[in-house]
Amino acid sequence: MQISFQPEILSYGAGARLRSQPVVLRPVTLRKGSILFRQGDRQSKLYQVVSGWMKLSRVSLKGQDLIVELLFPGDHFDLHSLLDSAPYGFTAASLSAHPADLHCLHPDYWSNPNLVRILHQQLAQQIRRQHEMMAALASESVEQRILLVLALLARRGGRREGSSMVLPMPLSRKELAELTGSSVESTIRTLTDLQRRGLLHWSGQEFRCGQDFLNSARC
Amino acid sequence: MQISFQPEILSYGAGARLRSQPVVLRPVTLRKGSILFRQGDRQSKLYQVVSGWMKLSRVSLKGQDLIVELLFPGDHFDLHSLLDSAPYGFTAASLSAHPADLHCLHPDYWSNPNLVRILHQQLAQQIRRQHEMMAALASESVEQRILLVLALLARRGGRREGSSMVLPMPLSRKELAELTGSSVESTIRTLTDLQRRGLLHWSGQEFRCGQDFLNSARC
DNA sequence: CGGGCAATTGATAGATGTCAAGAGAAGTGG
DNA sequence: CCACTTCTCTTGACATCTATCAATTGCCCG
Numbered sequence: 355m356q357i358s359f360q361p362e363i364l365s366y367g368a369g370a371r372l373r374s375q376p377v378v379l380r381p382v383t384l385r386k387g388s389i390l391f392r393q394g395d396r397q398s399k400l401y402q403v404v405s406g407w408m409k410l411s412r413v414s415l416k417g418q419d420l421i422v423e424l425l426f427p428g429d430h431f432d433l434h435s436l437l438d439s440a441p442y443g444f445t446a447a448s449l450s451a452h453p454a455d456l457h458c459l460h461p462d463y464w465s466n467p468n469l470v471r472i473l474h475q476q477l478a479q480q481i482r483r484q485h486e487m488m489a490a491l492a493s494e495s496v497e498q499r500i501l502l503v504l505a506l507l508a509r510r511g512g513r514r515e516g517s518s519m520v521l522p523m524p525l526s527r528k529e530l531a532e533l534t535g536s537s538v539e540s541t542i543r544t545l546t547d548l549q550r551r552g553l554l555h556w557s558g559q560e561f562r563c564g565q566d567f568l569n570s571a572r573c
Numbered sequence: 574m575q576i577s578f579q580p581e582i583l584s585y586g587a588g589a590r591l592r593s594q595p596v597v598l599r600p601v602t603l604r605k606g607s608i609l610f611r612q613g614d615r616q617s618k619l620y621q622v623v624s625g626w627m628k629l630s631r632v633s634l635k636g637q638d639l640i641v642e643l644l645f646p647g648d649h650f651d652l653h654s655l656l657d658s659a660p661y662g663f664t665a666a667s668l669s670a671h672p673a674d675l676h677c678l679h680p681d682y683w684s685n686p687n688l689v690r691i692l693h694q695q696l697a698q699q700i701r702r703q704h705e706m707m708a709a710l711a712s713e714s715v716e717q718r719i720l721l722v723l724a725l726l727a728r729r730g731g732r733r734e735g736s737s738m739v740l741p742m743p744l745s746r747k748e749l750a751e752l753t754g755s756s757v758e759s760t761i762r763t764l765t766d767l768q769r770r771g772l773l774h775w776s777g778q779e780f781r782c783g784q785d786f787l788n789s790a791r792c
Numbered sequence: 793c794g795g796g797c798a799a800t801t802g803a804t805a806g807a808t809g810t811c812a813a814g815a816g817a818a819g820t821g822g
Numbered sequence: 823c824c825a826c827t828t829c830t831c832t833t834g835a836c837a838t839c840t841a842t843c844a845a846t847t848g849c850c851c852g
């Protein structure tokens with residue numbers, strides 16, 4: 355079952371049209387779980403997520419994957435590989451359970467002031483989310499880290515239903531573990547524990563939990 | 574004893590001189606361990622580290638501090654608070670054992686293309702370091718995380734002496750713990766363990782270790 | 793039908809946080 | 823200059839969280 359999710363594709367304003375150039379170079383479609391580029395690749399392009407979700411992940415010394423960033427419709431990547439021209443520090447792929455549609459943008463994005471403003475905004479928010487995740491990884495329990503991810507998903511794709519929140523869970527258990535920096539087993543144990551305590555319910559790819567429960571993830 | 578450390582203060586090129594405006598608005602001097610701004614403050618200025626070290630830290634839910642970024646002479650901050658105009662997400666302070674000198678830069682930095690290029694470079698490197706640290710926090714031991722910090726200090730202020738590296742350790746044990754996301758006790762235990770195994774020696778604020786030992790921290 | 797993968801549960805070991813206590817260093821005030 | 827306080831650094835004992843290993847189930851896909 356596909357989760358409906360209204361994309362917030364941003365318009366680039368008059369700047370692009372005035373120069374009568376198309377901003378979108380070409381569309382890209384990814385099957386579920388397929389890789390767009392790999393850690394170490396050298397080309398640096400600008401993509402925008404149109405539908406579906408993308409994950410940016412790196413492998414650690416021990417061969418474990420860590421999802422460094424989760425991308426939603428409207429998000430651009432990779433912003434910082436544009437700033438320096440170093441090779442990609444991570445692998446970009448669609449989530450294992452969902453296909454994704456992307457736009458590969460025209461290389462002269464820097465001449466479009468509207469787009470540049472959007473990119474700067476997204477870059478700053480990305481850094482803030484990373485700080486939050488670093489703090490959580492450093493000093494909080496697996497439960498708190500999962501809560502943080504749930505709060506993120508609620509912000510980006512959740513809807514209220516009475517006093518509870520319904521949020522999409524496009525991630526497999528393995529991906530959720532890679533995003534929270536814990537093992538699959540610990541992640542599952544924590545989820546079932548939350549369900550047993552009546553704080554969280556799920557069916558298929560939808561999670562449901564109390565509003566105040568999510569708020570306890572605030573930093 | 575003060576550690577000598579050659580600052581790599583970058584020149585801003587002809588752009589600033591051409592407009593015959595001074596880039597440096599005013600100098601700032603911080604005593605050891607004093608706070609420049611706090612998490613939640615709303616003013617967003619651009620500073621450059623001239624001498625000494627700065628730390629950017631945030632407090633987690635449990636009241637623990639985590640050092641999110643360590644700044645060396647030549648580094649600018651806070652770059653991403655300039656991009657959006659949200660309040661600071663962390664507290665900026667000099668290290669507890671060293672004073673620091675800063676430059677508060679003129680607010681029209683965006684019109685200086687040379688400076689913008691430098692800022693973009695530093696921003697990208699900062700994000701890459703954060704990804705590295707996130708991966709380390711998620712899946713590596715305290716020893717590996719300390720090694721990562723030592724490698725960083727070696728890159729930024731170390732010197733070779735024969736086959737071994739001598740590197741400055743401006744951080745107190747507490748700060749080193751906050752930077753590696755572990756408790757002070759675990760940090761100390763790991764350090765003494767490394768010394769007992771003959772891999773690391775220290776006297777005062779200088780650490781000495783083998784080159785190949787540091788290389789084992791590479792990702 | 794069979795193979796492979798995701799999800800789940802149990803048992804166990806190991807790493808690390810927490811608490812407690814003491815030594816040393818540094819700052820402060822008389 | 824000396825007592826006093828305060829903070830950092832250090833070590834030990836212990837509890838607890840979480841990774842790891844192992845095994846089972848169920849599902850999807852060929």
